Amino acid sequence: MTSILTNLFDGVAYGMLLFVLACGLAVTLGLMNFVNLAHGAFAMAGGYVCMVLVNRMGWPFFAALPLAFVSSAAIGIVLERTLYRHLYARSHLDQVLFTIGLTFMSVAAVDYIQGSSRVFINLPAALQGQFDVFGVGIGRYRLMIIVICGLLTIGLQMVLAKTRFGSRLRAAVDDPRAASGLGINVPQVFAFTFAFGCGLAGLGGALSAEILGLDPYFPLKFMIYFLIVVTVGGSSSITGPFLASLLLGIGDVAGKYYVPKMGPFVIYTMMIVILIWRPNGLFGRTAAR
Amino acid sequence: MSASSDVGYHAQRKARWHYGEAAFWLIVLACGFVFPTRYLIMTDILRLALFAMSLDLILGYAGIVSLGHAAFFGVGAYAAGLLALHGIINEPVLALVVAGLVAMVLGFATSFLVIRGVDLTRLMVTLGIALLLEALAERFSNITGGTDGLQGIEMQPIFSEIPFDMFGKTGFFYSLAVLFLLFLFARRVVHSPFGLSLRAIKNNPLRAAAIGIPVNRRLIAIYTLAAFYAGIAGALFTQTTAIASLDVFSFERSADLMLVLVIGGTGYLYGGLIGAVLFRMLQELFSTITPQYWQFWIGLVLVVIVLVGRQRLHRWMLYVPNLVIRQIAGRKAVVAVPESDA
Numbered sequence: 278m279t280s281i282l283t284n285l286f287d288g289v290a291y292g293m294l295l296f297v298l299a300c301g302l303a304v305t306l307g308l309m310n311f312v313n314l315a316h317g318a319f320a321m322a323g324g325y326v327c328m329v330l331v332n333r334m335g336w337p338f339f340a341a342l343p344l345a346f347v348s349s350a351a352i353g354i355v356l357e358r359t360l361y362r363h364l365y366a367r368s369h370l371d372q373v374l375f376t377i378g379l380t381f382m383s384v385a386a387v388d389y390i391q392g393s394s395r396v397f398i399n400l401p402a403a404l405q406g407q408f409d410v411f412g413v414g415i416g417r418y419r420l421m422i423i424v425i426c427g428l429l430t431i432g433l434q435m436v437l438a439k440t441r442f443g444s445r446l447r448a449a450v451d452d453p454r455a456a457s458g459l460g461i462n463v464p465q466v467f468a469f470t471f472a473f474g475c476g477l478a479g480l481g482g483a484l485s486a487e488i489l490g491l492d493p494y495f496p497l498k499f500m501i502y503f504l505i506v507v508t509v510g511g512s513s514s515i516t517g518p519f520l521a522s523l524l525l526g527i528g529d530v531a532g533k534y535y536v537p538k539m540g541p542f543v544i545y546t547m548m549i550v551i552l553i554w555r556p557n558g559l560f561g562r563t564a565a566r
Numbered sequence: 567m568s569a570s571s572d573v574g575y576h577a578q579r580k581a582r583w584h585y586g587e588a589a590f591w592l593i594v595l596a597c598g599f600v601f602p603t604r605y606l607i608m609t610d611i612l613r614l615a616l617f618a619m620s621l622d623l624i625l626g627y628a629g630i631v632s633l634g635h636a637a638f639f640g641v642g643a644y645a646a647g648l649l650a651l652h653g654i655i656n657e658p659v660l661a662l663v664v665a666g667l668v669a670m671v672l673g674f675a676t677s678f679l680v681i682r683g684v685d686l687t688r689l690m691v692t693l694g695i696a697l698l699l700e701a702l703a704e705r706f707s708n709i710t711g712g713t714d715g716l717q718g719i720e721m722q723p724i725f726s727e728i729p730f731d732m733f734g735k736t737g738f739f740y741s742l743a744v745l746f747l748l749f750l751f752a753r754r755v756v757h758s759p760f761g762l763s764l765r766a767i768k769n770n771p772l773r774a775a776a777i778g779i780p781v782n783r784r785l786i787a788i789y790t791l792a793a794f795y796a797g798i799a800g801a802l803f804t805q806t807t808a809i810a811s812l813d814v815f816s817f818e819r820s821a822d823l824m825l826v827l828v829i830g831g832t833g834y835l836y837g838g839l840i841g842a843v844l845f846r847m848l849q850e851l852f853s854t855i856t857p858q859y860w861q862f863w864i865g866l867v868l869v870v871i872v873l874v875g876r877q878r879l880h881r882w883m884l885y886v887p888n889l890v891i892r893q894i895a896g897r898k899a900v901v902a903v904p905e906s907d908a
Contacts, residue, residue: 312686363873369685370631371872374828377821378868385862497817501697508690538705545698549679552691556683 282413284534285527290419292526293426294488296519298481298499299506300433301474303518306507308450309467311361312369314376316478316503317496318383323349323479324491325391328398338401342483349479354472361471362464380496388493395492398483422484429477433515446470505548511558520560581757590836591746598738605734607850611842612741613802618826618838619745619752620795626832627756628788629768630680633689633820634696637676638669638793640814641699642800645669647716647810648709656722658805662744665801666794673793677786693817700815715811719804730806737806744802748795752835755791764788825868831880 302316323345330341356379364372400418407416437443448456449463457463485491489499502525510521525544532543551559597608617639624630645665648654655661679691703710711717723729730736755761766774767781775781804810813819822845829848830841848867852860871879 306686312689360869360873367872369689370625371876373631373633373689374824374868375872377824378865378872381821381861381865382869383865385859385865389859389862500817501693504690504693508686542698542701542705545694545701549691549694549698552687552694553679553682556687 279412279414280534283415284531286413286415287419288527288530289523290416290422290526291488291530292523293423293430294481294485295502295506295526296522297426297429297477298485299478299503299522300515300518301471301476301478302503303507303510303515304470304474306504307511307518308446309365309471311365312372312376313361314373314500314504315379315383315496316475317499318380319349319353319475320478320482320485320499321383321387321491321493321495322352322482323476324398324482324486324495325387325396326479327483328396328486328491331398332396338398338404342480345483346476346480349482350472350476353475354468357468357471362468365467380500383496384493391493393493395490396486397491398486400487418487422488425484430515430519437515442466442469501545505544507558509548509551509559511560514560517558517560521558577757577762581753587836590839594742598735598742602733602735605738607846609734609738609741609806611846612738612745613799613806614823614826614846615839615842616741616745616748616802617796617799618823618830618842619749619835620792620799620838621823621827622832622835622838623752623756623792623795624789625827626834626837627761627764627768628785630785630789631685631689632680632692633817633824634692634694635792635796635823636815636817636819637692637696637699638673638796639800639803639819640696640703641672642666642669642797643804643810643814644703644710644716644800645797646801646804647719650719650721650805651716657726658721658724658740662798662801662805665804666798669797669800670790670794673797674786674790677789677793680789681782681785693820696815696817696820700812703812703815710810710812713812715809716804717809719808719810721805721808734806741802741806744798748798749835749839752795756835760784760787822864825864828868828871828876831876 298320299316301319302313305311305313305316326348327338327341327345330336330344331338336344360375364375404418404421407414409415437446445456445461445466448459449461449466453463482491482495489495505525506518506522509525510518528547529541529544532539532541536543598605601608617635620638621632621635624632642665645668646661649661649664650656650658655664676691676695679695680688683691704712707713721730724736724740728736728740730740756764763774763779763784766777766779767784771781800814803814826841826845827838828841829844830837830839849860849864852863856863
């Protein structure tokens with residue numbers, strides 16, 4: 278019984294992490310209809326920035342996290358303004374080729390700068406180990422992830438639903454032409470959203486070094502997970518990707534624990550079945566746009 | 567463009583063999599005699615060319631974007647490896663065909679998943695299938711050898727007459743013969759009414775359906791055929807290198823394949839062949855400059871190709887050949903820019 282709860286807890290932490298990593302992609306891919314396979318590269322960038330700051334320069338972990346966000350967002354906005362925006366109107370094939378190219382470049386570049394082995398971020402002592410709550414082992418680090426990611430999710434939902442920027446973004450996504458006719462600067466909204474999504478990925482990358490493992494192949498290894506979250510979750514709101522990440526996280530942790538031999542088999546099968554059953558995602562809108 | 571009778575005329579004219587094509591194949595054959603020390607890399611290029619041609623059939627002609635074409639390559643490779651390893655079918659040509667058929671069955675089965683949904687779903691489903699197969703191959707390591715791959719494969723002589731030699735000479739000519747035969751067939755297919763209907767589907771599925779083309783059935787047929795080609799390419803890989811390992815399913819293989827096709831151009835069959843040569847040469851060049859980081863430059867090539875625009879790039883590349891043809895033959899250029907891309 279307690280092992281089930283511990284697994285559930287780990288799964289929730291894992292899922293929350295996936296959500297923070299992938300929710301930027303939910304916007305670019307789900308809402309802006311841009312296939313960005315290089316999303317993991319931004320996460321990796323954040324992770325490595327955090328690692329360098331903490332391990333090499335002795336910054337405290339919690340001070341390095343915002344910087345991971347900022348640096349990934351900065352890279353994101355530079356790339357968006359210089360490269361990505363030329364490709365919004367292109368075919369999916371072009372977008373796939375372009376972002377695969379970017380991914381390959383990022384993998385080789387990080388390999389060149391930091392070496393190909395897995396890196397670890399030195400965590401403060403307060404985050405290590407675990408404590409028991411009614412016999413259920415709760416990892417401190419995972420608890421922190423759940424708290425941070427939970428707050429972020431609530432914040433995102435509030436921003437999207439309540440603020441002026443949120444309504445602008447929703448309008449721009451629903452109908453870019455009508456939105457720009459109403460005086461909304463659509464490219465600017467998209468650029469800002471893209472950068473913010475990249476920043477979140479960077480933050481997720483920094484947080485995930487401990488759990489998912491951080492090495493130069495990160496963007497390739499976890500590409501499929503991000504894509505699963507978005508395609509299964511659909512794109513109508515951020516609730517869909519959120520539930521999909523939780524499902525994926527819990528499913529993956531439980532799968533690895535209870536049927537270790539089946540490996541990732543369960544998840545891929547689930548993804549294919551769901552996509553066949555509901556091509557627009559589990560929580561997506563039913564009418565294709 | 568013009569009246570409907572012209573369409574048939576143009577289609578027939580395009581389907582005729584040109585001198586350039588004959589010259590191309592003669593050059594390829596000549597390479598086998600001119601560079602006797604380079605059989606291994608040339609065989610590698612032929613395999614890649616066949617694999618790329620397979621992707622061209624679905625991407626260039628039917629407009630299906632696949633990120634997991636390595637699935638069929640891998641199935642073909644393992645099928646050929648297992649057939650040879652357990653001595654089920656010793657004759658390589660027969661084993662090749664059987665391996666291709668196995669991949670074809672898989673292609674047929676998965677085509678129903680692929681024809682559903684739009685580009686994005688297709689991307690995900692094809693990628694998912696390849697990853698699924700990789701996971702399966704790893705899981706059933708008692709059959710596939712797991713991460714070590716299939717080892718100790720010994721190939722019997724072709725038609726029980728011609729043995730494989732250690733320099734790869736037999737392998738080269740064997741691969742070339744297979745590639746040429748399959749090319750002839752593919753050429754026949756894409757210039758047939760069937761091939762033309764595929765182009766119609768690619769350009770506008772809705773309109774194609776409206777003029778009475780059974781869209782889904784055509785897509786299933788070409789997808790199955792492409793799977794057969796990819797399976798043959800995979801089987802050739804196993805037969806000429808005598809190994810089959812998990813990386814036959816890898817995402818990088820599918821991604822590289824896209825690059826091959828993009829370098830060569832889609833939708834005129836030679837794209838895969840030319841692309842395979844250029845890609846391997848690029849790869850060799852980059853890995854001599856930076857052995858460990860050649861992937862960076864490959865990625866850069868992809869990014870540049872997309873940013874410049876594939877069509878523009880091909881117009882530039884074909885500019886010189888067309889100029890030469892126009893000067894010498896004194897007629898309209900025959901080396902055409904491939905049709906609008908997927």
